[in-house]
Amino acid sequence: MLAFSLTTPPSGLLSQPLLHARSPLCPSIPFRTRVSHGQSTFTHSIKTPSLPRHSPHHGPTMEVATHHVPTLYHVPWFCSSVPYQLVLELAIPPTSLDVITITEAQLRTSSEIEFLSPRRLVPFIAFPDGSVLLELGAIVLYMCETFDTEHTLHPPPGDPRRPRFFQGVVYAVAEAYRAVMDVFRETFGKADSGINKPVVAKLRDRFSIVVVEHLVLELEEQGRMYYLGDEFSAVDILFGYILMTAKCTDAGLLENEFVREYHDRIVERPAYKELFSRASVR
Ligand SMILES: N[C@@H](CCC(=O)N[C@@H](CS)C(=O)NCC(=O)O)C(=O)O
Structure with missing residues (x-):
């Protein structure tokens, strides 16, 4: 019987807690996160001013780190592997679409994840304006339309395929x-x-x-x-x-x-x- 065993997620994993919620008193402290891009993994720092957002699950407000670029959430082996493969196939830079790799445990327990994806499912893409795109099929179509400008992985309008x-x-x-x-x-x-x-x-x-x-x-x-x-x-x-x-x-x-x-x-x-x-x- 095959069984999955996760290695330490090598890329994009945020330090604990999962997303740093900054005090509104101290709103813009940069923290470091590892992001993965194609073949290379590197580190850069981003600023995370926290914004209070309304959440039906967590009372009137909840602190959630801002996403400065659209950010795909991925759990190794889960079906978020599909959009992650698209990232690699299309060499989408993290400045256009970042990838955050989380563990199964984080997916199932983190309140920040529940806030972004209420059914605790990946994949999802969190956008800088606070909106979130759910559903694998929608994400694949969105990514093709947005990032596959050369139509290497999907046919353009007018193509019989x-x-x-x-x-x-x-x-x-x-x-x-x-x-x-x-x-x-x-x-x-x-x-x-x-x-x-x-x-x-x-x-x-x-x-x-x-x-x-x-x-x-x-x-x-x-x-x-x-x-x-x-x-x-x-x-x-x-x-x-x-x-x-x-x-x-x-x-x-x-x-x-x-x-x-x-x-x-x-x-x-x-x-x-x-x-x-x-x-x-x-
Ligand atoms: N309808 C959703 C289904 C997504 C889904 O089932 N995701 C699974 C991974 S493949 C998941 O996140 N499961 C949560 C868990 O096992 O805790 C979609 O198409 O995106």
Whole structure:
């Protein structure tokens, strides 16, 4: 059985407490945070004037550090890996989109995180104006539209592949991701004796229809290397994550040779390797 083991998050992890809430009496003390950009990790200092914000969960006001640039929150191995891979693929500088890597424990306990993402889910992007963008599919589309100005990972308006791109993003998030997570939840980290086999069998069948048959129909039968054709796109990043999760279930979800080969092509991406080499699988 595969199990995830997180290394110390190497990038973007804020010192404790998670976000420094500064006293309004002392509003603008710079602190240091490590940020990661593409291949390099470096340190710079930012100023964090705290602003009182209204929070339904924490009384009338709560101190939350200001984000000076749009900031993606990421937990290693979680589906925030998808937008993080986009950051690496597109070499988005931290001056345009910063990445803060937090731990599972921080995601589940930090009041600042709950304030930003009330259901305590990643990914999310916190903006300098205080707004927050939730939902993986929306984040992928937002990042493509904002940062992929050369259209290397998504087709431009007028491109005949564009409708398939939208279909792929929405299908991957709404259908395929759910199908794999249902198996994952029933199997991952459980001893064989603790697995409800009839339930898992049903969920495996569903995964076969929703993910495997879909990919066979959309890719193999159309002679496509990737979801949009010969060119890798953001849709393949989503499916790469879904297939990686499928592999980690150890439930035999990747028996189809074509799907395995598609997954093998995706994991060869340097950005994929960089992303997942930052956490370890044992
Ligand atoms: N509908 C959300 C779902 C996001 C989601 O399920 N995130 C998982 C990680 S893949 C999470 O943060 N889980 C919190 C936890 O396990 O504590 C989206 O598409 O962004």
